[in-house]
Amino acid sequence: MDSQVVTFLISCPDNKGLVAKITNFFYSKGFNILSCQQYVNAIENMYFMRIRLNAEGTKISKSDLETKFLELAKPLGFKWSVNYGDKKLNVAILVSHASHCLYDILERQREGDLDCTVKMVISNHEKLRPIAEMFNVPYYYLPVTKDTKEKQEEEIINLLNDNKVDLIVMARYMQILSSSFINKFPEKIINIHHSFLPAFQGANPYKRAYERGVKLIGATAHYATEDLDEGPIIEQAVERVTHDCTPQTLKRIGADVERLVLAKAIKCHIQNQIIVSKNRAVVFPESGE
Template structure:
């Protein structure tokens, strides 16, 4: 299968039991669908089964709505939880930032180079500093300042913009504000956040200075879905880099920026490619064969 082949992607989970894979693949076979790729995982501790199936979209002989309705009837028989995605759809992404630009630049570059298949529809910030980047790439920029007193009003404006632009995914690319539980609940599974891997050990405005003072030997970053509990959402991707005593706080920060860029991009890519299944506060992230 080539990368530009159009695919229908099903993400399926259910209680683990015999016959699920056979029944599901038979259902698609009976409707003349070619399964071009199938990945599965069994969580023996939870007793949970996860599956990702890619179908050749050329085999679609009905409307997409009819396919989903028919599969929904089949899924009800086996008590499956499922999603259906189409590779020819470009997700509409909103990026939220504050003053730091490294993750924003990286996401835009990867999108422009074709590594991230999406439309970056707008950039929202609580500071005006990064408007120049938005203008450079002709992306609509909205400056929405926020204080403790205006937080609810500011989030309402953000919500209005996300609805107006028909946004599918929100990426917090170093957005240094805490979203309200109401916001994250409404966008559950559709907000990806990045933070330095020192949490919860080094919190606050200058974690790299704290890391320097403690003589850390590893720099890390974590990308996760935002949840109502701060920085406790389902983890999508993590990475670390070994460092030593020779690095200053600024040197640690530079290493950290690079890790943050890579981890956030991998998480966003996995979401856009429909490779993530959530269960409770965990994720199953299927690798892709390239």
Template sequence: MKSQIVTFLIKCPDNKGLVAKITSFFFNHGFNIVSCQQYVNSIEDVYFMRIRLDATDAKISKKELEEKFLGLAEPLEFTWSVNYGNKKSNVAIMVSHTSHCLYDLLERNQEGNLDCNIKMIISNHEKLRPIAEMFHIPYYYLPVKKGEKQKQEAQVIELLNQEKIDLIVMARYMQILSEDFINKYPERIINIHHSFLPAFQGANPYKRAYDRGVKLIGATAHYATVDLDEGPIIEQDIERVTHDSTPTTLKHIGADIERLVLAKAVKCHLNNQIIVANNRAVVFPETGE
């Protein structure tokens, strides 16, 4: 195996000696442990680990590693995944009218702050095509016509399959995805919600926030599930506002939060920092990657 950083994500029932068993396994196969992050959900007795390994001195193939690790994993009831860090994720961004999250993701990617290949932008409107052209990203206009939503989604899926898309980012894509669509990409669709979930779900949240006289404005990034706006929350943030904030100023403040929250959620996914359990996302902090 060539020199590279290998990341394992592990979830299992909590037991004594897990750390020793896991770290000994990797030590015995020639890996050097770069970082080991752990979390125990004491309410549900579930153990989570994110372990990053330097494979420079490991004399073992990927296939052999996974077969041998399975021997450790099965009796301990591991749910696990491994990323070998040798392939950038292919990302598709879906948008409608609003540009701020799209701009932000494209700029971060261009500056090297997101470790991915943005392969396409898909929209149900033509409005944002100039932004895609500015960044030299293919732009696909696929309108949602009345009674033809299933046909439009089939076209989207065909594009995603052609480019072998690993992650779909809904950067203010103002369409509700069908259950069939979402089920094809479990934990691979990230949505930004322009409020602090579960408050102010649905349309026009800033007007309703203004009507309630809120003192905090926020944004939520989460994995899309068939339950609208109720998927595992990856990242959230807030900012204090006052009584003299108008719906317009609230919207501007919210847009800034949305950019940061969505970018952080996407980065956490790309860096293999997330384990989902029972509709909750365990998000390990960055370790310098």
């Protein structure tokens, strides 16, 4: 096997002996276990595992490994995926006017904190082109109106498919994606919402937060689904504020939180730390990648 570190994500109904069966399987195929993270949802009787394996010295091919693992997985009701760590994910970033999340992602990618390839930036405005050009990333300006939305989304989809994009990041892209678009990329679209969901959904949350006199503001990164701002939550954070804060102050503080939350969510996805179960994201902590 060419790749050295292999990551399996597994979910199934909880049963006795799962750990032994899974770890013995990989031992029998010559793998060394680097880390094994587990979570049991006792309320729903579900078991979740993220297991990272050192494949050095193994003779088994990828296809044989998957065929043999399926023999174990099928009778136990596994839902599973495997990542061989032999290619970086291709990422596309969707933006509108706000620059802070875009700049932060591109800087982290350049510095190696986000181990991915940013294939393009797509925007319905020209405003952020200079940032993409600063990082030598292709920038596509695709304006949209109510009448042209369907055609514009088709153009985006063609760009994503032509560039074999694995992950789409809505870095303050202020357009609502259609159900048709979202359903083409299940669990492959991460959105940053400038609010601590489920509070203050939709547009202009900082103004409404100010009107309510909140003492905490935050940001939420989640997978986009047909239900606006209600997809599986990957990462959240909050910052304490006071009655002195104006809507602009809240917006400035919130921008810092948004950067951190979105970057963390992207990293978790890239590093195969997430299992989605129903509308919940099980996010395993980083384990020495």
